[in-house]
Amino acid sequence: MDKTEILRWLRETKESRLEDLWLRADAVRKEKVGDAVHLRGLIEISSYCVRQCGYCGLRAGNASLERYRMSEEEIMQCVADAVEFGYGTVVMQAGEDYGIKTEWLANIVRRIKAQTPLAVTLSMGERPVEDLVAWREAGANRYLLRFETSNPVLYEKIHPSLPKQTYNRFDLLKKLRELGYEVGSGVMIGIPGQSYEDLAHDIELFRTLDLDMIGVGPYIAHPATPLGQETIDLTNGNQVPNTELMVYKVLAITRLVCPEANIPSTTALATINKTEGRELGLCRGANIVMPNLTPSQYRRLYEIYPAKACIDETSRQCRGCLWGRIESIGRQVGSGQGGRRRS
Numbered sequence: 001m002d003k004t005e006i007l008r009w010l011r012e013t014k015e016s017r018l019e020d021l022w023l024r025a026d027a028v029r030k031e032k033v034g035d036a037v038h039l040r041g042l043i044e045i046s047s048y049c050v051r052q053c054g055y056c057g058l059r060a061g062n063a064s065l066e067r068y069r070m071s072e073e074e075i076m077q078c079v080a081d082a083v084e085f086g087y088g089t090v091v092m093q094a095g096e097d098y099g100i101k102t103e104w105l106a107n108i109v110r111r112i113k114a115q116t117p118l119a120v121t122l123s124m125g126e127r128p129v130e131d132l133v134a135w136r137e138a139g140a141n142r143y144l145l146r147f148e149t150s151n152p153v154l155y156e157k158i159h160p161s162l163p164k165q166t167y168n169r170f171d172l173l174k175k176l177r178e179l180g181y182e183v184g185s186g187v188m189i190g191i192p193g194q195s196y197e198d199l200a201h202d203i204e205l206f207r208t209l210d211l212d213m214i215g216v217g218p219y220i221a222h223p224a225t226p227l228g229q230e231t232i233d234l235t236n237g238n239q240v241p242n243t244e245l246m247v248y249k250v251l252a253i254t255r256l257v258c259p260e261a262n263i264p265s266t267t268a269l270a271t272i273n274k275t276e277g278r279e280l281g282l283c284r285g286a287n288i289v290m291p292n293l294t295p296s297q298y299r300r301l302y303e304i305y306p307a308k309a310c311i312d313e314t315s316r317q318c319r320g321c322l323w324g325r326i327e328s329i330g331r332q333v334g335s336g337q338g339g340r341r342r343s
Contacts (some may be wrong), residue, residue, distance in 0.1 A: 003256055006032055006200040009253050010240075015272060018249070023295045025252035025285035032259040033287045034342060036037035037326045040089040040121065040264075041082035041293040042080030044142060044302040045070045049095025051125070054158045057303040058095040059221035064224055068298050069099060072108055075186050078293040080298070088337040089119040092291060093143070096125030106138035112329065119337035126167070140338070143176050144184040145169055150205055151198045154191055159341045171207060182340060183212030184262075189250055190234050190242020191219045201239050203250065207224055212340040213288075216250045217268035218242040220305040244272050248284050255285030262286035264338055268305075288338070291322060305312050 011019055027285050046069040049058045057065060075092070082090045089110065094100060109120050121142040122135055131145065147169045169185075176183045187202045206214050219242040221227045233239055240246060247269055254263060265281030267290065273280070278289060292299060326333055 001253070003204055006253055006257070007043060007129040007196055007222060010196050010199060010246075010249060012249070014292060018245075021249070021252050023165055024282045025255040025326060026283055028259050029118075029285050029287055031256050032343075033262070033343050034287050036287070036338070037282060037331050038089070038262070038288050038334040038338030039085075039087045040091050040206050040288060040290045040338070041078065041085070041087045041321075042077045042091045042093060042290045043070070043093050044094065044292075044294040044298065046094035046097040046100055047298075047302050048097040048099055049125075050098060050162070051096050052063055052160055053225075054227040055219070055225050055305075056223040057224060057226060057308065062224050065303065066301050068301055069097065070295075070298065072104070072111075074295065075108055076111065078295070079116060079118065081293050082118060083116050084197070085291075086333070087291075087337070089120070089121055089142075090293070090336065091121040091123060093123040094125070097128070100124065102131045102134050106134050109135055109140050117337075119339065122134060123184075124161075124211050126165075126169065129172075131155055131170075132176060132179060132181075136181060140181070141337070142182040142184060142213065144213065144215070145172055145176070146188075147173070147185075147205075148186075148188050148201050149194060149198060150187075151194070154193050154198065157193070158188075158191060170209075177210075182212040183209070184215065185209065185211050186213075186215035186217075188219040188242075188252075189216060189246050190232060190240050192227070192230050192239075194219075195238045196239045196293040197238075198284075199250070203253055203257055206254060206261070211261055212253055212270075214258060214263050215255060215266055216246070216263075218247050218249060218268040220268060220271070222303065236327075243271070244277065247272075251286060252284045260340060260342060263290050264290055266290075267292075269279060271305075274334055279325055282326070282331065283329055289322070289326070 121139040123144040264287035270278045
């Protein structure tokens with residue numbers, strides 16, 4: 001699929017044509033990664049962040065947010081839950097928090113690897129290379145760092161640089177690959193000012209970067225941010241909308257462009273369609289779900305955007321519901337770590 005075809009699909013509105021896209025993406029998903037839906041338990045370990053991202057509720061300038069940082073034992077209890085629930089991976093995520101010391105997190109990674117069969121995924125933002133080295137040597141398997149948009153002007157608008165920063169996210173993604181991580185990235189869909197050409201270039205970059213994991217979701221700005229009140233102007237015809245339909249299109253195209261990648265049906269997708277958003281994502285190319293293991297007293301404080309879908313699958317009832325939803329679409333919960341399967 002070249003850029004011309006990507007653009008055509010991004011602009012497609014005819015329902016019958018889109019049904020062909022969904023079926024094609026689902027067939028490639030089945031052939032390349034199988035019917036298993038791998039569950040990766042998300043642990044949001046800190047809401048502190050040094051960045052001033054224009055859309056994110058965790059931004060350092062949001063004085064109204066109550067901050068937290070989980071203890072080692074709280075994290076390990078979540079890890080124990082992941083093992084009990086049969087997950088193959090834990091994903092430790094935080095704002096860009098330098099209160100999370102390198103060796104402290106490395107020790108937690110070592111404990112997880114020594115005591116459990118789980119894969120460990122980290123999502124800690126743009127940390128120095130020496131931190132990435134230390135965590136990889138401790139046993140971390142994967143690292144998630146979304147580049148959000150390949151348009152540098154747009155990126156600076158939503159994600160201003162830190163003073164004296166000497167690298168960018170593409171440099172770090174390359175370094176993560178060199179260090180032996182499975183590398184995950186992705187983009188937001190419908191950023192104000194994002195053109196269809198921008199988004200098509202993003203999707204082409206997924207292939208160029210040979211990403212192992214790709215997350216795509218709608219742009220949702222927190223109201224307590226500089227961009228929180230900015231509306232998306234769809235009158236010029238080249239602004240990408242941040243709609244549910246556009247997310248499905250990007251997800252399906254991504255599966256066709258990167259057939260072997262692990263692709264989640266995201267929390268943001270479940271937020272804009274709480275009834276069946278996650279299931280529709282799984283039917284249109286996705287093969288990963290990330291249930292939230294964060295303790296309830298912290299989960300409500302990790303507010304990147306408001307009104308996140310309730311995906312607390314820590315209770316027996318909620319876990320049964322998740323399994324049932326997956327089985328209702330003819331899929332089954334995967335076993336093992338669920339890493340990328342290369343041809």
